[in-house]
Amino acid sequence: MSTIFKAVIEHVTHTTSKATVRTHTFLVDRAVAKGGLDLGPAGGEYMPVSLGGCFTSHLLAAIRAREAKVTNVRVAVTGTLDGAPERFTAFTMDVSAECQDPELVRKLITIAGRACQVLNTLRHVVPIAITYEGSPVELTEAAAAR
Numbered sequence: 001m002s003t004i005f006k007a008v009i010e011h012v013t014h015t016t017s018k019a020t021v022r023t024h025t026f027l028v029d030r031a032v033a034k035g036g037l038d039l040g041p042a043g044g045e046y047m048p049v050s051l052g053g054c055f056t057s058h059l060l061a062a063i064r065a066r067e068a069k070v071t072n073v074r075v076a077v078t079g080t081l082d083g084a085p086e087r088f089t090a091f092t093m094d095v096s097a098e099c100q101d102p103e104l105v106r107k108l109i110t111i112a113g114r115a116c117q118v119l120n121t122l123r124h125v126v127p128i129a130i131t132y133e134g135s136p137v138e139l140t141e142a143a144a145a146r
Helices: 043-066 101-117 117-123 142-145
Strands: 008-013 016-021 026-028 071-082 086-096 128-132
Touching: 043 071, 043 086, 043 101, 043 117, 086 101, 101 117, 101 128
Parallel strands: 086 128
Antiparallel strands: 008 016, 016 026, 071 086
């Protein structure tokens, strides 16, 4: 069965829009240098937020499901824009966390990466590199089974 997500975007003023998802609202705007009022991130800036938010949600769920002793999870997402017309040409996600077992964290990252809907959508059109504290992480079946 399909799941439907819905966002409603309404013009507020000048270059600012209000986005509503479920009961949550947030602003979308352009930077001052681009003629906006800078009242919120630009629409394109929400792409790395979407990728990182989805991935982190799945990572935290994997940690909780296994009652793993992993704390201070942080995911830094970088998106590279290039081309004409301009588009995202690459993403990197660098994960850091405190844990006595780095291999466990790598396994949990692999599990989260395989479950993340945004990552699963984007990786068909743009490369996405994931690292754990600077070292690459594989998103393969074998890596998740370890």
